[in-house]
Amino acid sequence: MEGEPVNVNEFQELARQALPKIYYDYYSGGAEDEYTLKQNVEAFQGITIRPRILVDISRIDLSTTVLGYKISAPILIAPSAKHKWAHPEGEVATARAAAACDTIMILSYRSTCTIEEVASSCNAVRFFQCYVLCCSNYSSESSFFVSYFKSQKGTEFIRD
Numbered sequence: 001m002e003g004e005p006v007n008v009n010e011f012q013e014l015a016r017q018a019l020p021k022i023y024y025d026y027y028s029g030g031a032e033d034e035y036t037l038k039q040n041v042e043a044f045q046g047i048t049i050r051p052r053i054l055v056d057i058s059r060i061d062l063s064t065t066v067l068g069y070k071i072s073a074p075i076l077i078a079p080s081a082k083h084k085w086a087h088p089e090g091e092v093a094t095a096r097a098a099a100a101c102d103t104i105m106i107l108s109y110r111s112t113c114t115i116e117e118v119a120s121s122c123n124a125v126r127f128f129q130c131y132v133l134c135c136s137n138y139s140s141e142s143s144f145f146v147s148y149f150k151s152q153k154g155t156e157f158i159r160d
């Protein structure tokens with residue numbers, strides 16, 4: 001429809017117009033000097049998609065599995081904090097969107113909704129992200145973070 005956003009950049013511009021600057025800057029900024037943010041954007045710009053015209057698209061299937069869960073396409077919602085800064089329904093609305101798209105919602109440990117609110121809001125497959133701070137004394141060498149995702153089947157995956 002005319003005037004509707006058609007890509008991520010246009011959604012981002014709408015967000016910039018709609019949100020208080022302090023929240024927009026939080027969502028759109030990267031850590032420290034933002035090198036990784038820049039490299040991520042450049043990595044996607046390096047991929048050229050060749051449109052194939054007039055081919056049979058009646059049997060396209062992008063579905064895949066993640067940790068045994070089938071999803072409609074290899075796109076999930078990464079853990080990100082503070083969804084209520086963007087919308088009063090917060091992570092509950094994001095989880096409903098995940099369910100509608102038949103994909104996985106990873107709830108941040110810094111969620112602005114409770115786990116129970118999100119869990120009871122929809123049937124999306126939900127993982128939970130949290131940091132476990134292990135610190136045997138106060139030297140920086142002994143401090144590290146571990147993230148793990150917990151699904152409805154229990155703890156499934158560990159990454160550093």
Ligand SMILES: Cc1cc2nc3c(=O)[nH]c(=O)nc-3n(C[C@H](O)[C@H](O)[C@H](O)COP(=O)(O)O)c2cc1C
Pocket residue numbers: 026027028029040078079080081108109110129147
């Ligand atoms: C605004 C924002 C908040 C985020 N909050 C979290 C978080 O709470 N926990 C977490 O593990 N990752 C968090 N991330 C990191 C994302 O999950 C993801 O790893 C990162 O954005 C890189 O993926 P991308 O290139 O698709 O953005 C956050 C990222 C953004 C942009």
